[in-house]
Amino acid sequence: MDNVFSQLPQDIIHQIFSRLSLRQVLRCRSVSKTLYAALSSPLFTQLLAATSPFPLLALRPPHRHHHYPSPSPLLHLFDPIENKWLQFHLSFLPFPSVHPIASAGGFLYLWADSPASDSNKSLVVCNPLTLQHKTLPQLGSAWSRHGSVLVDSVNNRVIVLNELAALYYSNSNNSWLKFSSNLPSKPRSPILINKSIIALCDVGSPWRSQWKLFICTLKSLQTSQPWNTLEKHEWGDVFDILKRPRLLKGFGNMILMIGGLKSSFSLNASCSTILILKLDLYTLEWGEAGRMPVEMFRCFQESSKFKVFGGGNRVCFSAKRIGRLALWESNETGKEDWRWIDGVPGNGDGLYRGFLFDARLDASP
Template identity: 70%
Template structure:
């Protein structure tokens, strides 16, 4: 049988045809066959589509424990496109490292912990579409186990723990180490422009008391870089939420999310999940959204739920829920809308069931950005 006519088309014609597709369709076409995969990942084609607008994708990765329990010969990042309500797969088989573990992403670059040949750990920055990657200077295994990885603009990475912080800017190709001096282990730290924000528990072993701390990247060299961000007008804003955590919002806004306590008692139950929004310029809070009662009933039986996201979209997962809840503030109505993501791929269902998933949102995923 004669080969398909598509194989006889000149490469420039193929590039012209496929360059008219949206990026999400180009990603899907790469999975059709080896021929299209090679055609749509060639440097010349990547250059042609480099001006296409970015995507906003929700990326899901297994936890470190689950990742090593089920080693896959073809590691993949599963991403969800909220605009098309569609799942996509971004293969990582171009990386020459065993068990790469994605931990963060920014502007189309995905950052992973990888095992190097000398049994050491290092962060790797890669672009799943162009298949380019760069290995950052080596770090000890303790940083990969206990450090939170924060990324901003290209070549700016921060690994943060309670006691110390490592900063990499790419200018001198090494890590700068500074003392953190935080009062407790930082919860859900985020990087907003040149500022790092984190929640810290300054309470007692019997009762948590969460406060918001911040520092600038330029102030990291100071032994007293962190300051408590608070105003008298805020009142009990930190006391009304159970297990609060931070998520990066749009521009200079951050989101604080947790269970809304029904009372101020020690073991108070929650009536719903509340999303508060802080404007870092005016230092004023407002309510961005609260989960509808019929949706929250699915989360009531779980003692813990996971929050992940960024920008104007936030997702929630919990044990035995089996699907994701999405808060979407990107609609033209000017208010957040709630909906279920119940088309989770079968391969990911066990992650949601045992609550072992660790998820993040690509706030502005431009898969054309370079990793070098």
Template identity: 70%
Template sequence: MDSSPIYFLPQDTLHQIFSNLPLREIIRCRSVCKFFNQTLTSPSFIHLISTQPPSLRLLSLRPPHHHHHSRHVSSDATLHAFDPDQNQWLRFPLTFLPFHSPQPVASSLGLVYLWADSPDSTKTLVACNPLTRQFRVLPQLGSAWSRHGSVLVGPPNRVLVLSELAALYFSGSTNNWVNFSSNLPSKPRSPILVSDSCVLALCDVGSPWRSQWKLFSCTLSSLQSSQSWSRLEKHEWGDVFDILKRPRLVRGIGNRVLMIGGLRSSFSLNASCSTILILRLDLDTMEWDEAGRMPTQMFRCFQESSKFKVFGGGNRVCFSAKRVGRLVLWDYSEIVGKGEWRWIDGVPGSGDGLCRGFAFDPRLTALP
């Protein structure tokens, strides 16, 4: 290898050659040898590719809940992510983090945010770039926030930890958490950050005997108000929230939101579901439309499970359920105007098959 002609090429030439590769190939080349790794992690190469748009959009898994109680640094601490374009699983080692039990929960602009146990056994959020192995520790939080709070992240270095009673907000410019009270009627379900400033969440405003889901919103700038959350509703929407069983939200493309749940066969209390329905809300026009519904043959596998999980973002959504053993991917094409449904096999790890996750766009240039 020492006599290979590639060693004699000027550095600028090497950088130009490698900069034309897709990001997934750059990641692979870094593991070929020490010379490639030094070349592809050098500041000059990182600067060269910083102007290129992100080319890799992945769907990453969160670790199972039973890993939360581990008190040791895991030797196989890894972020598992699926590449829908190449139909393959990728591994991003997290062993460079000097923390116990890293638990990835969210991502934004190439950074992964995860809960970690600090040396004094308290929980803290960490922002890291698995590609460059750089990380930043955010101010510590209590363990209750990691158990009950939902983590929302957006640029630039904005983090929101949301619960029913309060919201913690962190900004890279202030470098500390600000606590705001919340006026939500119940625990927020699948809250999402839209357009980097608007937060949406579903809340149950029904009775103990029958759920009634409604959509609530607030802006990051209005969090200081005691009445920051408002209900989003229009008379024209009709029974859009009643036709779905256990709905949840996923951020769509641009100013659009996906609401996903089981399609009720009737409005009776214990009505069965005929399939899983994806509705799409355009926040500019405030109109709903149907984006897709799971094929009947696929839904039969989910019908036997008491619950299912949904994660993803943009035009790609993953579905998991207990004892199914694999994932379902909904991949919507704006050009074709419809979504493709397909199975994802080879899910890493073992367990009951109930996977959780988030969308991850790796970037070599992302700085914690």
């Protein structure tokens, strides 16, 4: 087959394969060296610029292992359309260890160790499909341990946030800008949406949590008091019905808030299921987006905590000793579907974290 394609002009190969989806192109690239070279060239990438991205769910390595044990690190991804696990090799990155944490616009963001010292950490942005990467200015190891990394595709904008400070980076300044944060507590699952940062903070006591939403626009980030509470009297006890809530991006102006649905308002109330709420940032009205089926939730009941990742119309759930992931999906009409994801890499018994990754060939850091 390699001989067949080697005899064709490259522009003919480009025209033939530009009619395929990115998912199909990636399969074809693995057929032969000739096809890999032709379907990885800048000219072909330009032809695919208008192609829809390839939506995937990426797994982060286990939290206790901040380094990959393998000399050839891999990014494990799940294709929810074809119900298959995939692997992207990260060995093209020139670092002793890398830790994928986030993605936006076809870019993958990773914490990387400096070859000279483990105390120096850098954020690296790359595209594992084109094998291109860029290293952002170094940060101390404390940021990699305690900061939340928020990214979007506008100017490769990156924010590293904790309760005391925020670091801001974009291609336009090519350096980190530091601003005071002054949040009342460590932000839980902050998200960057519509030029604003939204985070959950616990303003309660050591004995009883009290969650509130805080919002800060990127424009006001450099002011002395950038954060405001996002609340309405009509919301009532929306934060009291959920145990250990966390946020994810929804579609457009929507945010998702997910947690265990308490069976009562008592201090140590058990949960009856996992609830997904949605907040319209334009109207500031809450609605229910999804509710985990009771038979599925029984698998999560014995676990003291669970992890949530994803966004948009797909949310994944993991807990220890379950051996698989639970997936919630919603279509354009709002109809929801719950299913199990089997074949999780490793032993499948861990507490998995992850993020959405929209694979693109035309994303160049």
